[in-house]
Amino acid sequence: MATTANGIRTDLSSANDLRPAIPAPRRWWQERRLWHALIAVALFSLAFGTYLHGNETTGFHPDESRWLNRAHYLVDLLDPFGPTWEDQYLTRGQPPVGSYVIGIGLLLQGRGPETNLAWDFRRSSAFNTDNGMFPLEADRQAGRRTNNVLGALAVVAVFYVVTNLSNAAGGIAAGLLLIANPLQTWHNRLALADTTLTLTLALLALVLVHLMRRPRWSLAILAGVLVGLGGANKFTPLALAVPLAGLGFLMLVQSWWAGRALKPATLRGWKGLPPLRDVSWMLLSTPLVAGFTFVAVYPYLWPDPIGRALILLRFRQQEMASQSRIYPDRNIADPVESARRTWDYLTGQWSGTQSFLDLIGLPAKVGTMLAPLDVWLALAGLLVLGLLAAAKGLRSPHLMVFAVVAVESATVIVSMKTDFERYYLPIVLGNVITAGIFVGVVGSLVWRVVPGRVRHPRSSRTATMPAGAPVLKEHAGG
């Protein structure tokens, strides 16, 4: 070992061990991150077990045939100029990310990407079942297990989002609410692409929280990529690029305005604007990165990115209109009707509270009575999140998550023309996040007033700062 005359080690190959120089090592049970990781593992296990348990008993959904059929898109990515990516019904019908995910899931479980023929909804179930459109059971279960894992990961992501914005109690509550929600649970037990969307949105919220905590281009690009991937799964997340860029623009103006008092000519940056490391530029890049990702992962768009993207949007509108004709009872006339149905479903058939109360064997009457609780909690949480965002300012993670939740839910409500259950999933995700924040914030307020609670002095948790070290005056009083 190389040392100086005073016995100091000098045999360093990197500077990594210069970093944790000051704080004393903490006991392992004092590590907040460790506890959070343990809770995350517990939530993951609970969620995965819950979802996996119901795979066999969940009925077949014809859309599973379509998503399993398109699993071959994953390998067709290696042939981006091949027939799969020509202008045709299936390629237009759904963006491909959900198919890639199913394809990865099948490959990881030893199933090939070539599966059943695509279900034709125009024909009878008998025609489809007799002619190879019904998926093999092994493929179907593999696809469902894929979503079991993704759904459990979404629960973990939600836990971390809410824990970051409030505390672990809120995070646990949000995770449990997501697990308890029957709509989400049902979709997590089907081989569809909706679980991927839920996970993408939850990860986006988590990335935005960390981006606002500590702005980095790597996270900003990741956020843009997630928006793009979300769009290349179910279109509506692309709308999220607008508020993100809008908030970025506001921050840019804020930075420019802030620089006016400081002789702008002497500041880094062009014409008084902040330099590129400012988070405003990072958020402004979101639409570009999202758009690039959307095109990059979807070879169908390559020959004419803008023209074909417009074709896709028009085609989706036609499909919505067609669904509306085929299912007149599910037809939605306007956003008011859409909001009303959302309320009805989420406070009734798809209520997590009711589902949980039924599960533990309480009388159905109690479940029915308390069914709207999750939505009320979510609304209260949205209010709390809004207040926190207002208090913490433009550059707070609270505002970012508020924007994501509000815009995604509003986009779904405004654009919904037919009330298929899966369309409510992003709203459910927003609900559990805000409800968790409400639980966390209220829980923390209650905790503060608990009589007789042992309060550890904060300074006792650091050992290495020598006695007599100066402290800021503002901190002297504790």
Place this chain on the structure above:
Amino acid sequence: MADRPSPSQPPMRFRPRVSLGTMAAIAAALLIPLLVLAFFLVQWLVPHEGDDRLVGVKLAQPGAAASPPSLLTADDMKALNNITNDGSLFGMPMAVRVVRVSDPMTEEETQAAAARYVAATPIETTPGAKDGLLFYIAVPMNQPKAATAAFVPGEHFFPQMGLTQERLDTTLNDIVTPRLALGNYADAAKQGAAWVVYDQLFGTMPRIPLTHGQQVLNHLANWVLAPLVAMLTAGYAGLALWSGRAARQNRGLTAAPIDSPYIAAAVARGRADDALPAGAMLALIDAGNLQLAADGRTIAPGPEPDGADPFACAIWERTRELSEPAGGAIPRGAVLRLDDAFAPQLAYLESRLISGGLFSSQIPAMNRLMWGSGFLLVLIIASVLVPSLIGRAAAGFIVGCLALAVIAGLTWWTLHRYRSTDAGIREARIWLTTQQQAALAGDTAATLALRTYRDIVRQEDMVAERTALRADRGTHALQIMARLRGMSVA
């Protein structure tokens, strides 16, 4: 650090006339139009797909008909009309005709009879369009098991997405004929028509044949250019690794001893960045040389620091300069941009680090090397992507895109490269241990220096994570640090 230049002296290091940022802007200005051209040029060079083939069409004739009508039940007729209507909704005009004939017909005779039918009664969306498909079934009198069938596509019927002549033949042989042999001509008509509309929507389209020119480009891109790009990119990665190691070794030069927490922290972080002024301001606030207003957000200069570190003095001086026009204090809003005002002080500190052998003097040269070769490589890749797109060469295109991603990553890494030398890291370790020993012996100056060092080295963790690091820091200190760095307190 015996020979210490004063903060007012110009930095003693080589500065290229064109900064990296300017080079990046130039590169972007050159490359973006090139890539845009590469994408949009393709539309002119490859066969265009024409009108939207999934738009609904209307057939002038009924979708299904039987002659005599009694050949099909009302339910069969309704089902057949639904199927042909499904085809029309997605741009495929199709008609099904079930016709009574006197005697059994051969396949050729059925085909000829169907062709005559089309000639007499065209199946098309507009007169003369010849864009329809006839599904013709001939049922001999009293011999339903001898029925025969034929498909007659119009001259302009194809392309119909997944429906090809081969698929029509397969449907005829595998679906229709077996049912006809059983005498189920109505079922044969329904199943056959259902498979035709199925194949049109759900069958994979045939691969578009390449022209001779495209074939040449395809082979060139896949078999010559793609391996070449892969090799060049691997070489670029090797160059990046070599340049990183060479920069760290700094030609074997020794490093000067460290006597400042800012220098030590810069070495530990590997760069002289915004954490340093923020840490210095916090130290100045601790020492009372900068003062926080009651709200904890407005900063005003206090008494001039006496005997403090030159870097801290330079930060204090700059803060004082900036506060003068604003009435002697930095307003709370302006704190957001305060960190942008310390570029000269950071440049000065960096020059000290380089002249002391703590930061590598090789970095600018290495960066220029990386940027220059990266730029050249990107131009080469762009010239590979164009023939790959035109020649529909998957390998060329995928390798080109991956190479671009690798080069972008390596260039990013180059910009954020760790600048400390191995010798500098050794000196930082010595400084750190010495200070820790002194602090434990009750030296207050060493304690303060260590705290400043910690505030800089672990700044992001202190602000963005709820860790024990921040236990001796109050809310205002964290908020000031967050505000200066554009972060958000966890």
